[in-house]
Amino acid sequence: xxxxxxxxxxxxxxxxxxxxxxxxxxxxxxxxxxxxxxxxxxxxxxxxxxxxxxxxxxxxxxxxxxxxxxxxxxxxxxxxxxxxxxxxxxxxxxxxxxxxxxxxxxxxxxxxxxxxxxxxxxxxxxxxxxxxxxxxxxxxxxxxxxxxxxxxxxxxxxxxxxxxxxxxxxxxxxxxxxxxxxxxxxxxxxxxxxxxxxxxxxxxxxxxxxxxxxxxxxxxxxxxxxxxxxxxxxxxxxxxxxxxxxxxxxxxxxxxxxxxxxxxxxxxxxxxxxxxxxxxxxxxxxxxxxxxxxxxxxxxxxxxxxxxxxxxxxxxxxxxxxxxxxxxxxxxxxxxxxxxxxxxxxxxxxxxxxxxxxxxx
Amino acid sequence: xxxxxxxxxxxxxxxxxxxxxxxxxxxxxxxxxxxxxxxxxxxxxxxxxxxxxxxxxxxxxxxxxxxxxxxxxxxxxxxxxxxxxxxxxxxxxxxxxxxxxxxxxxxxxxxxxxxxxxxxxxxxxxxxxxxxxxxxxxxxxxxxxxxxxxxxxxxxxxxxxxxxxxxxxxxxxxxxxxxxxxxxxxxxxxxxxxxxxxxxxxxxxxxxxxxxxxxxxxxxxxxxxxxxxxxxxxxxxxxxxxxxxxxxxxxxxxxxxxxxxxxxxxxxxxxxxxxxxxxxxxxxxxxxxxxxxxxxxxxxxxxxxxxxxxxxxxxxxxxxxxxxxxxxxxxxxxxxxxxxxxxxxxxxxxxxxxxxxxxxx
Numbered sequence: 244x245x246x247x248x249x250x251x252x253x254x255x256x257x258x259x260x261x262x263x264x265x266x267x268x269x270x271x272x273x274x275x276x277x278x279x280x281x282x283x284x285x286x287x288x289x290x291x292x293x294x295x296x297x298x299x300x301x302x303x304x305x306x307x308x309x310x311x312x313x314x315x316x317x318x319x320x321x322x323x324x325x326x327x328x329x330x331x332x333x334x335x336x337x338x339x340x341x342x343x344x345x346x347x348x349x350x351x352x353x354x355x356x357x358x359x360x361x362x363x364x365x366x367x368x369x370x371x372x373x374x375x376x377x378x379x380x381x382x383x384x385x386x387x388x389x390x391x392x393x394x395x396x397x398x399x400x401x402x403x404x405x406x407x408x409x410x411x412x413x414x415x416x417x418x419x420x421x422x423x424x425x426x427x428x429x430x431x432x433x434x435x436x437x438x439x440x441x442x443x444x445x446x447x448x449x450x451x452x453x454x455x456x457x458x459x460x461x462x463x464x465x466x467x468x469x470x471x472x473x474x475x476x477x478x479x480x481x482x483x484x485x486x487x488x489x490x491x492x493x494x495x496x497x498x499x500x501x502x503x504x505x506x507x508x509x510x511x512x513x514x515x516x517x518x519x520x521x522x523x524x525x526x527x528x529x530x531x532x533x534x535x536x537x538x539x540x541x542x543x544x545x546x547x548x549x550x551x552x553x554x555x556x557x558x559x560x561x562x563x564x565x566x567x568x569x570x571x572x573x574x575x576x577x578x579x580x581x582x583x584x585x586x587x588x589x590x591x592x593x594x595x596x597x598x599x600x601x602x603x604x
Numbered sequence: 605x606x607x608x609x610x611x612x613x614x615x616x617x618x619x620x621x622x623x624x625x626x627x628x629x630x631x632x633x634x635x636x637x638x639x640x641x642x643x644x645x646x647x648x649x650x651x652x653x654x655x656x657x658x659x660x661x662x663x664x665x666x667x668x669x670x671x672x673x674x675x676x677x678x679x680x681x682x683x684x685x686x687x688x689x690x691x692x693x694x695x696x697x698x699x700x701x702x703x704x705x706x707x708x709x710x711x712x713x714x715x716x717x718x719x720x721x722x723x724x725x726x727x728x729x730x731x732x733x734x735x736x737x738x739x740x741x742x743x744x745x746x747x748x749x750x751x752x753x754x755x756x757x758x759x760x761x762x763x764x765x766x767x768x769x770x771x772x773x774x775x776x777x778x779x780x781x782x783x784x785x786x787x788x789x790x791x792x793x794x795x796x797x798x799x800x801x802x803x804x805x806x807x808x809x810x811x812x813x814x815x816x817x818x819x820x821x822x823x824x825x826x827x828x829x830x831x832x833x834x835x836x837x838x839x840x841x842x843x844x845x846x847x848x849x850x851x852x853x854x855x856x857x858x859x860x861x862x863x864x865x866x867x868x869x870x871x872x873x874x875x876x877x878x879x880x881x882x883x884x885x886x887x888x889x890x891x892x893x894x895x896x897x898x899x900x901x902x903x904x905x906x907x908x909x910x911x912x913x914x915x916x917x918x919x920x921x922x923x924x925x926x927x928x929x930x931x932x933x934x935x936x937x938x939x940x941x942x943x944x945x946x947x948x949x950x951x952x953x954x955x956x957x958x959x960x961x962x963x964x965x
Contacts, residue, residue, distance in 0.1 A: 261614040265611050356752045
């Protein structure tokens with residue numbers, strides 16, 4: 244630092260607690276929701292609003308879809324809160340997937356510097372990923388999640404009944420993140436559960452899926468509690484598979500391929516490289532791959548040679564988030580993530596030709 | 605609460621430390637500023653940009669004034685950061701008064717969920733008030749500071765040399781908040797300093813003013829560290845005089861009267877009522893009033909009978925921030941604020957006719 248005299252060090256701390264509730268059924272959820280006072284703003288999108296017979300009057304219904312995850316939607320939420328004369332001690336209640344939850348959480352952190360926030364995730368992806376951990380976001384100027392805050396919900400209400408309304412593709416997308424969590428777990432409880440209960444999971448058995456969501460959130464909690472604002476290199480482990488996934492989503496122009504499927508594929512590539520670098524042994528490599536192969540993920544997808552430059556460019560965009568170079572999340576075993584810079588030749592070979600036949604063990 | 609099963613309580617904590625530096629002179633400040641890397645966005649307004657011979661290229665110059673404290677200016681800052689390819693680990697450096705600092709701090713908390721933030725307050729009001737404590741804001745739909753976050757600066761750099769550029773009215777405005785802090789201090793050091801050094805303070809002697817700013821920030825620190833997000837009724841004490849001040853500013857339509865002068869007047873009214881309710885004795889009442897009367901504040905201003913309804917309406921707007929009723933900050937002595945709901949008849953009499961001749965002691 245320069246030459247000035249440091250006179251004060253002021254510490255501002257805030258401990259925010261998120262309570263996660265599980266509903267036995269829709270009635271249970273409704274009863275919980277009715278416990279929030281009239282002093283609330285309800286945020287739906289055009290997908291979730293029709294799920295209700297009687298919408299509360301103090302509501303906003305946003306257009307669904309990533310293309311509406313923008314500042315204009317945030318202004319709509321804030322203007323509605325102002326119209327309904329909501330104060331700092333009111334609730335913003337989001338009912339939807341990641342887009343609705345991320346935006347409601349952002350608006351809640353901004354309105355009068357923060358209202359109470361309740362998230363009711365209605366997709367599996369949102370239940371196991373977006374709803375817990377406090378990341379809020381909108382896209383801006385073509386950059387995904389460029390604008391956001393850290394604003395953990397006070398309550399997250401999960402009712403796995405809502406998952407029945409999802410398309411097969413949306414449901415499987417959420418499973419991608421669940422399987423990622425199975426690798427990041429220090430014990431093998433989630434892994435074993437996913438193997439044992441595969442059929443009931445795929446048929447969306449409510450009790451089994453609830454248990455799976457609980458185990459999955461438990462894994463995420465460990466990482467976010469250790470590093471809430473992603474500053475210590477611990478929370479970043481939740482990006483396992485994501486650098487590969489973002490690049491794949493980018494070269495496929497987000498058409499057809501769901502986020503969770505891309506994440507599953509990315510986890511496969513992280514496993515390939517972890518194996519090739521000798522970080523994991525053959526047993527773990529096989530065991531981990533077996534899990535992904537049990538579920539409907541296309542793990543053998545290969546990037547075309549002609550697509551490599553675009554793929555590499557997408558990786559370097561991920562890189563811009565930190566001035567340094569991009570670090571990939573690799574594994575040394577269950578719950579043992581490591582962050583590593585990688586030789587791009589190795590990345591290229593892995594995504595184009597698949598894993599090397601032998602490793603250095 | 606309702607009927608759902610609470611399964612997790614996730615705690616997210618963030619301890620944010622603000623370091624406050626004082627420059628001996630402008631050279632000292634420049635040297636400190638040069639220690640921030642190229643990896644920075646500089647935010648000026650049309651008042652502060654001309655103070656620099658060589659503006660850094662990676663800059664934004666906002667139109668000065670409260671009317672530009674809006675979402676459009678936030679977008680300008682964020683777009684510039686994107687244009688200069690700034691990452692999460694870059695610095696946003698604000699150079700200006702409260703409007704520039706509040707907006708840069710908000711943009712910094714939003715861009716990629718938070719960059720590093722340095723504030724260089726150039727007005728006395730901003731040095732002793734806006735720059736420390738983490739409140740960020742813009743106005744929205746006619747509501748002052750409706751949108752904001754809590755985002756403490758990493759560093760605040762104070763050079764009292766910049767105060768020479770202020771008009772007399774701007775400088776006196778800052779003193780209003782300083783005198784308020786003297787009443788909120790648990791000891792009488794700031795009070796005695798303001799009495800003893802009055803002439804040097806009014807002539808803006810650099811060393812004396814630096815010392816005054818330090819003592820003033822020290823008082824504020826106590827309240828913000830005890831209650832960073834204004835949820836425990838401790839930080840609210842910093843609003844001493846402000847409910848009266850906001851209402852006065854509202855009925856005078858923000859013309860002519862500076863914020864700090866309105867705050868000084870508001871402190872006078874809080875003292876009147878504290879005295880009338882028997883919270884303070886005649887000695888403290890006289891001593892406190894003497895301080896305000898030593899400086900160029902119009903403490904005897906009275907609200908006209910015909911202005912009362914408008915004044916009362918402005919108070920009730922302050923109230924909307926919390927669903928309950930508005931609480932005034934009163935005093936029981938140096939550093940002994942109390943929050944109280946007040947009978948509006950008492951408020952009316954106090955602002956129109958002045959304090960009652962006798963109190964209940």
